[in-house]
Amino acid sequence: MVTFKERLEAARQVLEAASTGQRPVGLADQIEAAGRQAQGLLRRTAELLPREEWHQEERPTSDSLEVRARILVALEDCRVCPHLQTGGPQPVWLLLPLHRADCGLCMSTTGSPPPDEDDRCDWCGSRRARRFRPIILQHHAVVAIGYACPRCAKALLRAGAK
Numbered sequence: 001m002v003t004f005k006e007r008l009e010a011a012r013q014v015l016e017a018a019s020t021g022q023r024p025v026g027l028a029d030q031i032e033a034a035g036r037q038a039q040g041l042l043r044r045t046a047e048l049l050p051r052e053e054w055h056q057e058e059r060p061t062s063d064s065l066e067v068r069a070r071i072l073v074a075l076e077d078c079r080v081c082p083h084l085q086t087g088g089p090q091p092v093w094l095l096l097p098l099h100r101a102d103c104g105l106c107m108s109t110t111g112s113p114p115p116d117e118d119d120r121c122d123w124c125g126s127r128r129a130r131r132f133r134p135i136i137l138q139h140h141a142v143v144a145i146g147y148a149c150p151r152c153a154k155a156l157l158r159a160g161a162k
Helices: 004-018 025-048 065-075 082-086 150-159
Strands: 092-095 100-102 133-139 142-148
Touching: 004 065, 025 133, 025 142, 065 092, 065 133, 065 142, 065 150, 133 150, 142 150
Parallel strands: 092 142
Antiparallel strands: 092 100, 133 142
């Protein structure tokens, strides 16, 4: 089985290789617009969350390779809604406790995390964690919500998810 460290390193390599290419101007504009829309959604969501419990990033996080790689690895365990696969760039709700990557429409469907995963870090998948730090952050068009083990919380915060 591939470890989290190996998956994270592979994600970093993929992202570094992909960062050298240029996107077509029209696509880049659509992605930027989706990012601005996601930032507005995050701001409205953050207003509903208790400040003392959730770490909230109310502005786009740094373009840190570490943050992007951890989002990519967390996405591997998620079911992606069909609207994201067929439509143009739009905000993505990464609901880590539910293992879902949803568009705005599918995000409104309800669900509960699996009952046997209350000791699982939503970011790296490690088990037997005793403490978690709830984190909600926005990176471009992705709003990621999940509970981080101390190691992931430290890495995300150090990498720019303030």
